[in-house]
Structures are given as C-alpha cells and as structure tokens.
Amino acid sequence: MDMAIKTFNLTKKYGTKIGCAEICLRVPRGQIFGFLGPNGAGKSTLVKMLVGLLFPTSGKALLLDRPLGDTGVRARIGFLPENFRYHDWLTGQQLLEFHASLYGLSGTEKKRRVGEVLELVGLAGRERQKIHTYSKGMRQRAGLACALLPDPDLLFLDEPTSALDPIGRRDVREILVSLRASGKTIFLNSHLLSEVELICDAVAFIRQGKIIRQGSLEDLQTGDITVEMKVGNLTREMVNTLSSLARSLEVRENVLMARVKREEDIPRLAEAVVTGGGDLFEMNRKRSTLEEMFIRTTGGGEEIC
Incomplete structure (x- = not known):
C-alpha cells in the first residue's frame, strides 16, 4: 500500500526530557488517520516535526515519498494547529489572501482558491467581517480554510472541531470525508473520540512519547x-x-x-x-x-x- 507518511524511529528530546521516542508510523494515502493519546503524550511534538516546526533529535521520516524538510513537499501540505491565533484586525478575506500569498498563490489562482475554501468551510458571505468579530466556531472554520488553501495532498489537523457546535462538527466531518474521497490524506489529532470513530480509517495510540498500538479501526475492534x-x-x-x-x-x-x-x-x-x-x-x-x-x-x- 502506498504510504503518505512513513517514520523510522523518529525521536525528539528536550534536554533530558523525551518528547517522543522511536516513532514508527505508517499512514496510507487516501485515508483519515487518527492520532490519539492523553495530554502530554507527545502528539503535538510529532506533528510539529512532521510539518517542519521542530527538528528531530534522531530518526527520519518520509512525507509523500520525500524526506522531512523537502520544500516541494511543504507546498503540498496543509496544517491547522490547535492553539492558532490570527490577525484580529484583518477581515476573513484579507486573512485568506495573506495566507494564499504565503503559499505562493497569486492572481486568478489566489482569487479562485480563496473563493473555493470560503464556500467549503461555510464562511462565504462572512469574509468581509473582521476576525475579532468571529465566534470561536467561525475562527475554527477560518483556520481550516487557511490550511486548505494550497489544495494539499496531506493535511494535518490538530483538534479541528474543538470549538464547534454539533452542526459545525458535522459540517467539518463532511468536508474531511469529501477530501478523502478526492484522494487526500488527513492526519487528525482529536480528543473527541466519537468524531474520530465516525470518520477515521485507522488510528495510532501514543503514551509517554511512544506508539503503543496502531492499525485499522476494523482490526483493532475485533479483539474482546x-x-x-x-x-x-x-x-x-x-x-x-x-x-x-x-x-x-x-x-x-x-x-x-x-x-x-x-x-x-x-x-x-x-x-x-x-x-x-x-x-x-x-x-x-x-x-x-x-x-x-x-x-x-x-x-x-x-x-x-
């Protein structure tokens, strides 16, 4: 099976403290993959290494068959962090145009993608409002829109539905399922296990910085x-x-x-x-x-x- 993510003993240490250790993950392309663990288990550390915000202490990884840090691969990745903060003084439209420029989009391509993601996340008609007037749910949608701007092949989402009401969570689920249907791979961190169970094809559990179990939901649920x-x-x-x-x-x-x-x-x-x-x-x-x-x-x- 073709893999979107492969890690080989990926390790990050902060002095004597271990963020995560000897991580070996396999995430097939075209799947929604849930990454689960208690607070402080090392989930965010791993994601930050994979998206290039942290350098690993040892080990290696391949994203879309390219090594970590490959600039070509970075252009094919979207990332929504958990505790994101955006420029409150910008409108939703300005925020997306700014991020589109950071992704290297310009001209008609920028205009097209901004319009598409606004429609996709349900913010069309609200794009001229200032970010500081947005509710928590609207800000979450704006963050997802920013992550989707480059039409990524691989999408990292950290708690993407944490601020949403049940209708908003349903909308995000439908978006993620449609992205999977189009061949995208989604790496999902979430404490909302009922949401993960509804849409994920496979999961991995991490505890104290180490992977303790991984596999398809179907296989994992065939135990006791x-x-x-x-x-x-x-x-x-x-x-x-x-x-x-x-x-x-x-x-x-x-x-x-x-x-x-x-x-x-x-x-x-x-x-x-x-x-x-x-x-x-x-x-x-x-x-x-x-x-x-x-x-x-x-x-x-x-x-x-």
Missing part, C-alpha cells in the same frame, strides 16, 4: 467482545460463575457487562444465567467503542513500534 445482559434473580453464585467465564465482569444492579474473548463464550454466559436460576431478559453483543479502546490502551500495555 463485550456482552450486555439484563438479568433477574441475580445471585452471588451466578455472578461468580459468570466471572469465571468472562475476562472481566461489571455488575450494575441487574445489568451485567461481560468481556469475553471468543464468540463461543457468548452462549455459555446465557446458559450460566438460566441454569443458575436467573431470568435472562435481554442480551446484546456490543462493539468495543473507541473510548473504551483508548482507556484500555493508554492505561497499560506493552510499547510497540
């Missing part, structure tokens, strides 16, 4: 099976039996959440309830959510590269 059961006449003996059959068991009054390893374990849970004298009112297999996976993964596990 969570089964929710609503049970009447629940007894301590029945709970003990179910605990012996499950990898973990959580009991909330008459609702039980059991994690099992195999499909064959599911009917055994039902049999244990019935033979134990319980009433099985409901039983549902639940897919492991990204939030559950995030908590399990970043809370422990072996570091891998």
Whole structure:
C-alpha cells in the first residue's frame, strides 16, 4: 500500500526530557488517520516535526515519498494547529489572501482558491467581517480554510472541531470525508473520540512519547467482545460463575457487562444465567467503542513500534 507518511524511529528530546521516542508510523494515502493519546503524550511534538516546526533529535521520516524538510513537499501540505491565533484586525478575506500569498498563490489562482475554501468551510458571505468579530466556531472554520488553501495532498489537523457546535462538527466531518474521497490524506489529532470513530480509517495510540498500538479501526475492534445482559434473580453464585467465564465482569444492579474473548463464550454466559436460576431478559453483543479502546490502551500495555 502506498504510504503518505512513513517514520523510522523518529525521536525528539528536550534536554533530558523525551518528547517522543522511536516513532514508527505508517499512514496510507487516501485515508483519515487518527492520532490519539492523553495530554502530554507527545502528539503535538510529532506533528510539529512532521510539518517542519521542530527538528528531530534522531530518526527520519518520509512525507509523500520525500524526506522531512523537502520544500516541494511543504507546498503540498496543509496544517491547522490547535492553539492558532490570527490577525484580529484583518477581515476573513484579507486573512485568506495573506495566507494564499504565503503559499505562493497569486492572481486568478489566489482569487479562485480563496473563493473555493470560503464556500467549503461555510464562511462565504462572512469574509468581509473582521476576525475579532468571529465566534470561536467561525475562527475554527477560518483556520481550516487557511490550511486548505494550497489544495494539499496531506493535511494535518490538530483538534479541528474543538470549538464547534454539533452542526459545525458535522459540517467539518463532511468536508474531511469529501477530501478523502478526492484522494487526500488527513492526519487528525482529536480528543473527541466519537468524531474520530465516525470518520477515521485507522488510528495510532501514543503514551509517554511512544506508539503503543496502531492499525485499522476494523482490526483493532475485533479483539474482546463485550456482552450486555439484563438479568433477574441475580445471585452471588451466578455472578461468580459468570466471572469465571468472562475476562472481566461489571455488575450494575441487574445489568451485567461481560468481556469475553471468543464468540463461543457468548452462549455459555446465557446458559450460566438460566441454569443458575436467573431470568435472562435481554442480551446484546456490543462493539468495543473507541473510548473504551483508548482507556484500555493508554492505561497499560506493552510499547510497540
């Protein structure tokens, strides 16, 4: 598979402190890739290295098959940082024209792209307003518009929906999905795991500066099976039996959440309830959510590269 991003033991140290260590990532072209981890895990450090704002201490990386720092590749990359600040005294139009000039766009090309991205992010008709009059959501849209100006092949987004309301988040999701459909690659940092789960093809988890797990969402979610059961006449003996059959068991009054390893374990849970004298009112297999996976993964596990 053709890769948009490949890193080889990429490491950044700040004196004796490690920002991230021996990062090995593979991001296929034409995908939305989620990069997940707790605060301070090293997510921003890695992104800053990839976009050229930080120099790695060691290791190397290829973006669109070119090494870090390649000027030709930089022209094909868009970047929206998390805590961006733009010139409040400019209008939205002036801001985009300024950034278009920084990207080397001029004349009719600049005019065309500015108009296209204003329409795309939903700011058409607001471009003559000063930035300081924009709401947080509008500023977020303006930042996304700036990142999209060069029509990038590779787009780095750090918390792109953090300031948006549900409608705004839906709009951004639709934009990102349309960009993927056109062959773009999107590298997405986000704490909104429900958003990541809706649109990402693959994810990587980082903890304490190291990648601990990565892969497609489909593959990562084919691990343990969570089964929710609503049970009447629940007894301590029945709970003990179910605990012996499950990898973990959580009991909330008459609702039980059991994690099992195999499909064959599911009917055994039902049999244990019935033979134990319980009433099985409901039983549902639940897919492991990204939030559950995030908590399990970043809370422990072996570091891998």
